[in-house]
Amino acid sequence: MMVFVPYQQVILLLSNIMTTMMRVYIDGINAQNEANLAAMRHMRRRRRARRQAVLQAALAYNQRVNPVERQFLGPRVSAWWDAAPRQDDRFWKENFRMSQPVFNILCDILRPRLQRDALNGFSVEKVVALALYRLSTPSDLRTIANLFGVGRSTVCELVQEVCVAMIDVMMQQYIVWPTGNRLRRTIQAFEEKHGFPQCAGAVDGTHIPIIGPAKNPADYHNRKGWYSMILQAVVDNKLRFTDINVGFPGRVHDARVLRNSTLYEKGQNGDLFPAWYKEINGTPMPIVILGDPAYPLLPWLMKGFSEGANFGQQERTFNYRLSRARMVVERAFGQLKGRWRILMRRNDSALKAIPQMVTSCCILHNFCIEHNEVYEAGWDQMHVIYEQPQADPVHDVVPSADDIRNALLGYFR
Template identity: 45%
Template sequence: MEPAQLTAAVVSIVNTLRIILEYMQNRPKRRQHEDDFDEDVDTDVPESTGCGNWEIVVAVGLVDTVERQFWARQTSTDWWDRIVLQVWDDAQWLQNFRMLRPLSWNTVSYFPLPKMRADLTVEKRVAIALWKLATPDCYRSVRNQFGVGKSTVGAAVIQVASAIIGVLLLRVVTLGNVQVIVDGFAAMGFLNCGGVIDGTHIPILAPDHLPNQYVNHKGYFSMVLQALVDHKGRFTNINVGWLGKVHDTCIFRNSGPFEQLQEGTYFPDQKITIVDVDMPIVILGDPAYPWLLWLMKPYTGSLDSSKEQFNYRLSKCRMVVECAFGCLKAHWRCLLTRSDLSTTNIPIVISACCVLRNICESKGKMFMAGWEVEANRWHLILSTQTPG
């Protein structure tokens, strides 16, 4: 290159850089557009962090300057409209939504949900919520599946879950016929038993506030679901939302049934006499719970044959609550993975899952072979992960 040409090239580069610097220094501060648009709308314009490539190209005149604009992401509802609604049979509905289609609508479609855009029917909102509860999918995946925005998915999940709790919780998660429960446990070998209590940890993402208080004894972030179940594993009382670090005994002492059980008003006044002792209707727990007149737990230490027999029968009944938690998480797989909901909304979703599990249990044939195997695989993955 001739000296004159080289000099001209250098001058051109310097002038170009000057233009870029002047542009970056004098341009107005860019608004954070994420807060100005609904999440249903996405941008295809590259975002700038300092000297972004898009702005440099425009500044030096290598492309025509055009008015900046945002494009809505192209979505499709064909899968929902043409496949799910028109093609799927009962088996496909049950496998994917964890409920049969008629049961789904009869259960929740009549709820007074808040109004949203006209093309988003109540049925579709319910289906979006059930899909999110029934799968370990993230919001983005559910959004793509149904052809809606991520914020729409989030709104549908909380609206439907809140409606389930408001309308059905006190009707479905209830003690019911105590004598039937007592007879059921008696058939399993334990007399005058009204339920089994235990807690389970629901994994969550690390919260912003007091994260250390959510780390449980297994080393991951969680919220606790404590439940009392009957002889069939049906939830009769739930206590949701405690931080993962809190001990089961503390949760139990602060739960609704504890005071009623202490006062003798939770169950009917129905006693049986065993070795000159009048025993009221009791509940069963694991060694973490205290010995109380109305709460039985296993003997520890050196055991004679009678204590071993007692522990065997108690353990046989306690398996009901362990199975109930396993089926709950296998049925509603959102409880298997670290929830991406806020700590305010996680208890709402957990409670709704308990309600739906009771409904499905009452209908029968709502739990498919292989679901528990899948759930156990997720538990294994979780156990190898570290907090956060």
């Protein structure tokens, strides 16, 4: 015997089932949201505790060093910085990446430029130290403000002021394209140490992490999956930057960055190097720089052979020699980011200010090399990742460049 249920009861039953399922689903979402909020609150507490621990350690250290003066300092103090002049060389290198005598030289160079600007009553030494600490450590603005006794907004203003001063005063002095005797010494060093003739440097690009900008963020999203800005640089045998180009979005290919740089324009016009040739296997070879497979092969820019059907022992030897000489640019990028660690983590500064900070780090990199500041092995603990060649090389072979590279095969053999 069949029992018929009124359709109103069926609809009511289905409605109750749907209501119960919806309530369970909403309860699950609410529970997940509460768990996420709890995790975020836990992370904030941990970060706050770390900041307070750093500040308390600095204040406690200063209390031990000079307890009499410490008790008279007000709420806006710079006790940590006030004690810095009495510290040893290790303290200066750990916090400012250079010894105190070299720091004083840097302050003397920037003093005329900085004293023309309003420094909010701070000394040149304090302003320069604050900028170096910002560039060399992953500390946040709050920690730096507490260590130097200034406001967070003042930290940003002073750092940009020092970066602009470095570019105006030191750029042309410390980032110099090799000419004359310096060029001759560079070519000789590459041939004697790396076995590559007529080489004046190596070019490559590296990505500087940034926060995704509000305008055109997709342009800065690189092939690695994060937002970045590109630094293209040429490096000589002493790991010094001789040419830099900063500012292209991370999505741009290395070859396109090169083609839009003054380096490419001078190279194509024949203005990059003097006409110093060396005959190799009957071919006059000009002065060149070395690049990875992402770059085009040009008479003034050498790159390795692609592994194909005609790739043999001679091509393998050429690639080995070129790669060994080109490692100077990889090492320079590694030391640049190891010494100035703001380039290793995501930079939270305004987009227009980042090229100035990157350029300043390159200037400081050369400044430290020129003043024999030894790069400490412990600075590599941040695991600097060398940039790998981009997967899609650009094929733009000029016949004369191909002849030059083929002539080098017999030279290396």
